[in-house]
Amino acid sequence: MEHTPNRLCAVVLAAGEGKRMRSSKPKVMLEVLLKPMLGWVLDAARGAGVEDLCVVTGHLEEQIKAYLGDTAETVTQHERKGTGHAVMMARDFLERHRGGKVLIACGDAPFLSSETITRALEQHNARGDAVTVISATLDDPYGYGRIIRSATGAVKAIVEQKEGTPEQLDVHEVNSGAYWFNVDTLLEVLNPDHLAASGITGEHYLTDAVAAIISIGEGAGAYAAHDKEVVMGANTPVQLHNLGELARTRIISDHLESGVNIPCTDGVIIGPDVVIGSDSTILPGTVITGRTVIGDGCLIGPTSVIDNSTIGNKVCINASQVRESTVQEGTDIGPYSQVRPGCTVGTGCHIGNYVELKNTTVGDSTYISHMSYIGDCDVGSEVDIGFGSVTVNYDGINKHRCSIGDRSIIGCNTNLIAPVHLGANTVTAAGTTVTEDIPDGAMAIGRPHTTVKDGWYQKKFGGRK
Template identity: 40%
Template sequence: MSKRYAVILAAGQGTRMKSKLYKVLHPVCGKAMVQHVVDHVKSINIQEMVTVIGHGADLVKAQLGDVSHYALQEEQLGTAHAVMQAQSLLENKDGITIVVCGDTPLIKAETMELLFTHHEEMAAKATILTAKIDDPTGYGRIVRNEKGLVEKIVEHKDATEAEREINEINTGTYCFDNAALFQALKRVSNDNVQGEYYLPDVVEILKSQGEVVTAFQTSDFEETLGVNDRVALAEAERIMRSRINENHMRNGVTILDPMNTYIESDVVIGQDTIILPGTVLKGSTVIGTDCQIGPNTEIDTCQVGNETVIRQSAAYNSTIGSQVNIGPFAHIRPDSSISDEVKIGNFVEIKKAVFGKGSKASHLSYIGDAEVGNNVNIGCGSITVNYDGKNKYLTKIEDEVFIGCNSNLVAPVTVGKGAYVAAGSTITKDVPSNALSIARSQQVNKENYVNKLNLKNK
């Protein structure tokens, strides 16, 4: 098999996006468009990848890292000019080069693999990835000869009436014999209205030399969609979301309403988990088997165990164990670690806390900067008072502690194993193991006080 190379075109600013963010960095299902393309290219046995950068070069490099070499296109003078910037890195190498745009996030690795295979089988110097579309207006048409080889590419404005009836279009993705590509690029002219150098001209040059130019037609036009504005971005998001959801469902996940479920591309979900409507799963989230997530739940970059239920809640950058019950309306903030068999109930907020096995905070509590042991019960309205206006302090609640309702634990403080804290207490000192701590002022009843107050106010 020939060596394989890739050139990713990612230099354009994308003015039609009307955005401060460069076009190829706009996310689709949580991942930058160009990252989707690079990830797919990486998976098909590419020996060397060159990303052509221009606008936002440093940001694109920061996004992709060291998986690619980079070539700078300082002035954007067309697609052929962009590929030419990779000359110093690729020109003298034997093999096949795929050229793909960084704004085509939906193109599949399987399709690129088939494109390479077709190119090799046909012993072609150039192979164009094509697709059929009901309305090809505005696209370059693929004109084939009687043998099915490409005769020419005709732009819509230059096409005859007969050629405009052709619905096979150029998608802008190509495979080339690498040496032939860079030889032909030297002959590309910018003698056109825009004064730019266009990659389809390479096809014409190779045809004029009697070389074999062929086309491989993908059955799915949608995967060739190029994103040039926010409307196309939303369409790409819709298509990829549908693709992601379908993949999860075929792998044993129940998604009750796929149209209203938003799962990013790197999320992993175990079998027999049920995803309810309005759920948003983001980042590198991993959810175990037999869970129930949602409705109206957002989970971002969390590890969730098996048989866990999370309802109408939000969780971020945290670890959540198995057989945990969270919500409704709970908030798990970053750097929290929730062990197995825990209950986090309605209107409970957990932040940077370790929550031990079998422990409960059933409602209306804030547990921040805390270490909570096993089998702890935290009563309604109880909070860890962790911040003095300048610094955060740690609260330690050891195993089998009972915290009564509306208790304030003023950190730094430790409540020892098996201790009880009476409801309404404000704890400012450590509580020994197995002790009962009561820290509230003595109740005073003033008889007939209200009557006296009413007389005074008349």
């Protein structure tokens, strides 16, 4: 493959099993705020300008590869022999980036931010070091590798908890497990001679690469992140929950600072990639995920779900769900309605209670007030769809589309047997089943004639009261 030294690259370590999680997923695929931890790390790297990504997989790697698709390369660490060994598996990837810089990060560290990655790289370049460790200062550093600096601030060593002297263990600056390396220098030490297996565990540790770089006279530095949570990971379900709660609180706080109104945060979950405009209100029990964008002055909730959707200004979504769709300005939805993937709802629409839309476009100022299913349909502007109307879009094998022209009136309990086209200004009588196209301005009536039988009750039941 092409040699690309001018492109920032990253190797993300994602081979771990996470036995204590007691999950059928690989550890990095466990979610914080409904987003895999691996996704947090990859997005942070991309946000810092990293273009080429290599993910080292291992345990249940099929799930990771399915999640990644073609967005990143993968290599397999068949035997879990430590972080240094994992990076060795990416040697071919690193060879293609000789002359460049590589970020090494753990796939289960969701609070590693783009800002931290960028600032660490800036320091790395400014100092001319061969390696820069991303560090943090903790009140309680127990269990973490300590960053030991020289008088000039350079890194002399990374000392693990079990190996440190009392003086070294008194240091509160710790290793986050993320690094910037000069690729050429990393490749020079990325071998068993410099990264010898531990006599206790048999594993090769990436911290030994830092020690090897120092031993050959190259510079080593540490960027002290302002956010101490950069070091946080999870090894148990309780710790994972705590990560999620911390992330939830931080994200809500950020939105509050940006002018979003969240009067009660109970049950409110907002994903890390969500954008919400000012003066919008989020009510309890609302879950907003994916790359959702919500405009200004909206009212969302209570108990609403919005995923990967675009919501215009001054939209109200009450106790309803919107997924992978667009809702334009001034529309209200709900309560108890569902907008399924592939929908676009125009401006000033009313999608009332118990309405389901699927793969449907709805024009401006259209009303679908209650109890209707409109799927695979193109609905015009200023259309009024009555109670209980249904597009019958599935013939048992294929889905078919319907269309309804502007300013049409669809009577209650109308069935549109797809594929049919209703022109502009058409009307269907209540109870009509439409099986053929209706031209502009026409009315369709397709219901059984009502037969009235006088005296039938007396004949059937006699004098019963």
